[in-house]
Amino acid sequence: MAASFVQIAVPAVQGALFAEKNDLKIKVYGQEKPVVMSGSLQAADKKEGDKYVPTAYGRLGVKAVKASTKDGKEYLQLVIDGGLSGRLFKAEGKDYDYAGAIDTGDGHEFAIFGRKRKSEAGNSFIALSSGERRAKEAHSNGEHAAVAATADDDEIPF
Secondary structure (H helix, E strand, C coil): CCCCCCCCCCCCCEEEEEECCCCCEEEECCEEEECCEEEEEECCCEEECCEEECCCCCEEEEEEEEEECCCCCEEEEEEECCCEEEEEEEECCCCCCEEEEEECCCCEEEEEEEEEEECCCCCEEEEEEEEEEEECCCCCCCCCCECCCCCCCCCCCC
């Protein structure tokens, strides 16, 4: 992936990933891969009336492709607008279904957590939230052990 030309300088981010319905493909590390989920990341939205709207910082688009570690554990490789990247592993935890990290573009990263949710229309998605910014770890694969993928939801890739 290309070098980052964007930096995330807010204390925390949030967002969502939805199943990609189009036949969109992107290059990741020189290989063309199908996008399985897409969505956005942003600083905390603010509530105006009955809607949430982005803050002055706006949103960054996110595309997710399936990838696997050398030992065969599946994860979502996140390709974020501005040359940023991240990864999201299926995880076991009390409050979340996925865990990983996203690069902030300035030598830091966010721990990122995903929770399976259903929209009012009944569509499955992954709600994203982050922990605090931290110094980037040399070989960070998230703070939590990855577990084998399951096929318990057709709209969410693993």
